Amino acid sequence: MTAVKVGLIGYGTVGSAVGRTIRSHQENLQTVFGKEVQVAGVLVRDKQKYEQQVKDTLLTDNVEEFFAITDLDIIIEASVGIEPAYSYLKKAISSGCHIITANKEMIASKGADLKELAKEKGVRLEYEAAVAGGVPVIGTLKQLLHINHVVKVEAILNGTSNFILSEMSDKNIPFEEALQLAQEAGFAEADPANDVDGWDAFYKLMVLSDLLFEAQPDWEKVTRKGIRSVSFQDIHKAAEQGWKIKHVATLENTGGEVTVYVEPVVLSAAHPLYSVDGVDNAVCIEGNLVGKLKLQGPGAGALPTASAIVEDLANLVHQRKELSVKRQFQFTEKREAAPYMHLPSGQVVVQEKPAGENYYRVAGKTERLVAEA
Amino acid sequence: MTAVKVGLIGYGTVGSAVGRTIRSHQENLQTVFGKEVQVAGVLVRDKQKYEQQVKDTLLTDNVEEFFAITDLDIIIEASVGIEPAYSYLKKAISSGCHIITANKEMIASKGADLKELAKEKGVRLEYEAAVAGGVPVIGTLKQLLHINHVVKVEAILNGTSNFILSEMSDKNIPFEEALQLAQEAGFAEADPANDVDGWDAFYKLMVLSDLLFEAQPDWEKVTRKGIRSVSFQDIHKAAEQGWKIKHVATLENTGGEVTVYVEPVVLSAAHPLYSVDGVDNAVCIEGNLVGKLKLQGPGAGALPTASAIVEDLANLVHQRKELSVKRQFQFTEKREAAPYMHLPSGQVVVQEKPAGENYYRVAGKTERLVAEA
Numbered sequence: 001m002t003a004v005k006v007g008l009i010g011y012g013t014v015g016s017a018v019g020r021t022i023r024s025h026q027e028n029l030q031t032v033f034g035k036e037v038q039v040a041g042v043l044v045r046d047k048q049k050y051e052q053q054v055k056d057t058l059l060t061d062n063v064e065e066f067f068a069i070t071d072l073d074i075i076i077e078a079s080v081g082i083e084p085a086y087s088y089l090k091k092a093i094s095s096g097c098h099i100i101t102a103n104k105e106m107i108a109s110k111g112a113d114l115k116e117l118a119k120e121k122g123v124r125l126e127y128e129a130a131v132a133g134g135v136p137v138i139g140t141l142k143q144l145l146h147i148n149h150v151v152k153v154e155a156i157l158n159g160t161s162n163f164i165l166s167e168m169s170d171k172n173i174p175f176e177e178a179l180q181l182a183q184e185a186g187f188a189e190a191d192p193a194n195d196v197d198g199w200d201a202f203y204k205l206m207v208l209s210d211l212l213f214e215a216q217p218d219w220e221k222v223t224r225k226g227i228r229s230v231s232f233q234d235i236h237k238a239a240e241q242g243w244k245i246k247h248v249a250t251l252e253n254t255g256g257e258v259t260v261y262v263e264p265v266v267l268s269a270a271h272p273l274y275s276v277d278g279v280d281n282a283v284c285i286e287g288n289l290v291g292k293l294k295l296q297g298p299g300a301g302a303l304p305t306a307s308a309i310v311e312d313l314a315n316l317v318h319q320r321k322e323l324s325v326k327r328q329f330q331f332t333e334k335r336e337a338a339p340y341m342h343l344p345s346g347q348v349v350v351q352e353k354p355a356g357e358n359y360y361r362v363a364g365k366t367e368r369l370v371a372e373a
Numbered sequence: 374m375t376a377v378k379v380g381l382i383g384y385g386t387v388g389s390a391v392g393r394t395i396r397s398h399q400e401n402l403q404t405v406f407g408k409e410v411q412v413a414g415v416l417v418r419d420k421q422k423y424e425q426q427v428k429d430t431l432l433t434d435n436v437e438e439f440f441a442i443t444d445l446d447i448i449i450e451a452s453v454g455i456e457p458a459y460s461y462l463k464k465a466i467s468s469g470c471h472i473i474t475a476n477k478e479m480i481a482s483k484g485a486d487l488k489e490l491a492k493e494k495g496v497r498l499e500y501e502a503a504v505a506g507g508v509p510v511i512g513t514l515k516q517l518l519h520i521n522h523v524v525k526v527e528a529i530l531n532g533t534s535n536f537i538l539s540e541m542s543d544k545n546i547p548f549e550e551a552l553q554l555a556q557e558a559g560f561a562e563a564d565p566a567n568d569v570d571g572w573d574a575f576y577k578l579m580v581l582s583d584l585l586f587e588a589q590p591d592w593e594k595v596t597r598k599g600i601r602s603v604s605f606q607d608i609h610k611a612a613e614q615g616w617k618i619k620h621v622a623t624l625e626n627t628g629g630e631v632t633v634y635v636e637p638v639v640l641s642a643a644h645p646l647y648s649v650d651g652v653d654n655a656v657c658i659e660g661n662l663v664g665k666l667k668l669q670g671p672g673a674g675a676l677p678t679a680s681a682i683v684e685d686l687a688n689l690v691h692q693r694k695e696l697s698v699k700r701q702f703q704f705t706e707k708r709e710a711a712p713y714m715h716l717p718s719g720q721v722v723v724q725e726k727p728a729g730e731n732y733y734r735v736a737g738k739t740e741r742l743v744a745e746a
Binding site for chain 1: 394398401405508509513516517519520521647660663665666667668671674676677680681683688
């Protein structure tokens with residue numbers, strides 16, 4: 001009885017945790033697959049860096065050598081950036097491998113191409129770990145979409161930004177200091193742009209857009225704001241009203257008109273995302289039948305992400321019928337007066353269109369929390 | 374091309390919503406199944422009661438007539454109580470039908486038998502709607518169990534009790550008055566015992582126990598307390614500390630020792646169930662790899678429950694491999710000093726074992742909130 005052969009692309013925090021999890025959960029995986037699941041090879045950029053860690057399987061930085069492994073069944077990709085991941089996965093799908101990826105930028109940019117190719121070749125493409133880490137948002141949405149129209153998704157998708165905003169609020173410190181704490185705690189990269197400028201949340205939202213509509217809006221036309229402009233004065237001012245400032249990704253389908261934003265917003269205590277603090281992610285889903293669901297949990301971290309990836313792996317044994325969910329809709333461009341904030345009635349502050357950075361959407365209008373210096 | 378033939382048992386709030394949803398979502402279901410999905414018959418206790426509602430399919434109160442429908446593929450059961458549901462479902466499985474049920478008492482009592490019979494006959498038994506209505510807790514746990522050990526589940530599983538406690542707190546009214554509001558709003562039955570004495574939450578917790586351990590504790594030995602004994606003085610006293618009283622079902626696996634409770638507990642604002650108000654249900658799951666997840670949403674109601682049932686229906690086309698998750702464990706009996714409450718450190722109140730009703734678990738000890746009159 002031959003083993004299920006898995007090839008790993010990338011051996012950073014997530015990739016190495018996947019390797020370890022496959023080894024340590026061999027009994028579970030053998031129960032699922034009916035045979036051994038073997039990491040047959042690891043492809044990295046710099047072989048020397050990982051030689052001490054990878055000793056019981058092929059470690060290579062040569063893509064030809066990696067794809068020369070005979071009878072690879074599944075490729076798990078946990079690298080960063082569109083290339084070379086995209087080229088590698090195209091090659092893998094073409095040779096009949098199932099794909100599991102945690103690479104949000106790649107799947108946001110090239111997911112539609114890869115899905116089409118995977119369909120053509122009769123293989124599966126799974127990406128639960130790419131959005132909100134261990135929180136099962138992709139599986140839940142796929143399940144709901146059988147029957148529900150998803151009319152709204154509001155989500156905290158970047159744990160780093162949420163941690164920084166929580167720290168600024170709890171410790172009354174400015175952005176730069178909270179960023180440093182995040183970096184010291186290992187929650188933020190040396191170059192934090194991907195997180196704090198909203199790109200990470202944006203990529204994840206585009207992945208959700210692909211899933212819900214089999215389409216994405218023009219990236220240039222999507223409001224994508226990060227948290228650099230949020231001052232602790234803003235946070236303090238909001239707190240005086242019992243509000244919090246959170247970095248929220250929104251996707252709203254109003255009768256076929258789809259609006260998409262990524263930006264800091266003011267939330268009252270009545271909003272389901274208000275209580276989501278620290279590095280947690282949370283996704284609020286509104287379906288026409290099921291109503292309002294909220295899923296919350298660790299959006300990053302080696303183990304939760306590896307858990308989502310190895311769950312995808314185990315799920316490959318289920319013969320899933322992929323659904324086509326095309327519906328009539330169009331993406332709308334940036335809209336200033338979108339009904340955003342969830343405030344108890346009677347607390348709506350009406351103000352004109354914003355000029356500067358420190359304005360936030362508040363219940364259909366835009367409010368400035370702190371007066372110009 | 375023949376249709377997929379569905380038989381409905383029960384045509385109350387949920388059953389009739391399922392019938393309507395199957396009809397109104399025919400296009401989705403045809404995409405999933407590749408053919409029409411037809412409600413071929415409805416079995417009820419009292420035929421006359423539903424004659425005005427059921428006109429385009431067989432309506433019967435004669436079980437022989439119901440099972441005489443040729444080529445039934447799937448039975449959806451949405452009735453109340455163990456019998457006659459259990460006998461009907463045994464009969465259905467024996468004749469090769471897949472089963473979907475929302476009947477928590479029946480599945481808590483007879484789920485193990487039905488699962489075994491279903492396995493033997495090669496049919497599926499699905500029950501997502503039986504626990505927390507539209508919240509996808511069964512699917513999420515099945516998914517996690519591939520890889521994770523679930524070490525703890527804490528949940529608000531009875532929307533009626535949660536609504537009553539929220540109303541008592543918000544409006545400063547006693548139990549009886551809040552119960553009346555719940556009855557007027559349609560959230561509580563004329564005989565509320567099933568909800569307010571903790572039975573409903575207990576049944577759901579037993580279903581989760583079956584799923585996680587393929588076993589249940591001795592029902593007599595499980596702490597099962599409802600909310601009748603919670604006074605608004607208790608709630609007020611807790612609120613003075615910034616705490617809330619919630620009705621929580623807990624299942625905890627500590628190194629193979631499993632403890633199970635259903636009771637009102639005191640929660641600080643730091644606990645993830647603290648913010649769950651009104652009729653919502655919420656389930657906190659802790660897995661050894663994935664960490665802490667929280668799922669929240671409508672735990673009852675015709676549409677969310679019908680949504681979960683029709684999602685189960687759509688999922689039948691996926692060939693799922695059922696996992697056996699037996700592990701080493703034992704259920705422990707009632708324990709007085711269980712670490713229950715989630716309080717910020719420094720707020721622990723130490724007190725002796727309770728004598729009366731208005732004591733609550735607080736951080737490893739039991740506290741009385743209101744002094745004896």
